[in-house]
């Protein structure tokens with residue numbers, strides 16, 4: 001009987017379940033979007049139970065619709081939106097608050113306090129991160145400080161914290177396993193990536209009891225079995241990785257120097273740096289890529305908060321397109337933006353600027369500006385943000401990137417990919433499978449379950465299409481200068497001091 005790996009890809013806007021066959025091809029997919037809550041400007045929440053219910057529903061559906069029995073699943077790989085924070089009661093399994101999403105800015109003031117206390121250098125050296133509301137640590141503190149009775153319960157050892165991977169494993173195993181992997185732990189602001197342990201100093205500073213924290217494990221191992229009643233039989237869980245690190249793995253970037261850029265809700269460029277922890281001088285993060293075969297691999301990361309989400313804003317906020325792919329059709333009608341720039345700093349700016357107080361803006365409007373110009377400028381903003389990050393990465397790595405491998409939903413947009421190659425002056429390569437996040441999680445699970453070996457994975461990457469730069473250096477420099485001017489003007493917008 002045909003065997004598969006089931007990847008559970010819990011993203012910011014949807015939960016997906018994907019079956020991969022032994023060739024690494026997608027055999028079937030199911031996906032459900034779930035509710036985004038914006039209780040106040042700058043706040044973003046998810047309901048952890050809705051995340052669990054949609055994730056379970058798509059996993060069941062993908063098996064049932066394709067007549068696949070649990071015994072045909074060699075293992076489950078989990079990959080997830082990172083940093084998003086869930087705190088739940090150990091005894092009842094009920095979340096004490098909504099999940100605070102990675103994009104949420106409510107803890108900016110806590111971050112400012114950390115900076116004022118002089119913790120910035122320590123945090124950068126020990127966690128590889130910058131002090132920003134993006135990461136989980138300040139979100140846990142906020143929940144303990146603001147949810148009635150939470151701190152007392154936490155101090156009594158009754159509450160558990162987890163990023164989405166931990167929450168899903170907890171639910172999948174019927175509350176038996178509280179675990180995360182190195183890649184997810186390295187996004188919490190509480191994990192010491194040098195010593196590979198939770199950092200007691202930061203736990204003290206944030207007031208987070210160690211009893212809340214999951215055990216940190218490699219990204220590929222058998223963590224436990226799913227409860228038999230969920231799928232009709234137990235299935236081993238064999239892989240866990242944050243979605244961006246999973247995409248790096250799924251893109252076959254196994255060697256130091258290999259890099260990928262994922263265009264999903266946000267846009268995340270990661271470069272494998274092997275066993276070397278490179279400290280960025282250019283506004284990037286040092287993060288754990290994965291733990292595998294007794295070793296931890298590191299990566300440099302440029303995190304852009306709003307990418308595909310800006311296209312969703314055109315669709316849901318402005319309602320000027322019906323579907324995200326329509327953005328290409330309208331952008332094609334305008335050969336250029338005619339000087340219009342959209343800076344989608346809806347959640348502040350991430351790498352390389354790290355400005356929690358920046359906000360979105362549109363520049364260069366004239367009476368001749370049309371819907372097509374606006375849509376094109378929004379698409380181009382994904383490429384400009386990527387250029388900002390690539391520039392930083394080349395500075396840190398000390399070498400120019402020869403080619404950029406891309407993936408994620410928005411990389412299906414050919415106009416965007418061509419503009420990306422043009423504005424970078426670097427070729428962009430899109431693989432046949434752009435579901436590389438799920439593929440990476442499947443690979444990690446497949447390795448743990450003996451479904452694949454590393455040698456099998458080396459040959460699985462196949463090119464769909466390459467986009468080569470076709471813009472003069474002069475034009476590129478002119479356009480990019482305009483972008484930099486626009487970004488500059490969005491910075492510090494929400495900061496009452498400025």
Ligand SMILES: Nc1ncnc2c1ncn2[C@@H]1O[C@H](COP(=O)(O)OP(=O)(O)O)[C@@H](O)[C@H]1O
Pocket residue numbers: 011012013014263264265266307308309310311312324325326327328408409410411412413
């Ligand atoms: N053809 C397209 N052109 C531009 N953006 C697109 C296109 N298709 C999908 N997107 C955007 O890509 C994102 C979905 O990508 P996906 O990789 O599924 O993201 P996530 O895992 O963050 O939910 C959405 O934000 C959507 O707006």
Ligand SMILES: O=P(O)(O)OC[C@H](O)CO
Pocket residue numbers: 010011012013080081082083102242243244264265266267303
């Ligand atoms: O949901 P995605 O795929 O945009 O990924 C979100 C990131 O993991 C946030 O760090």
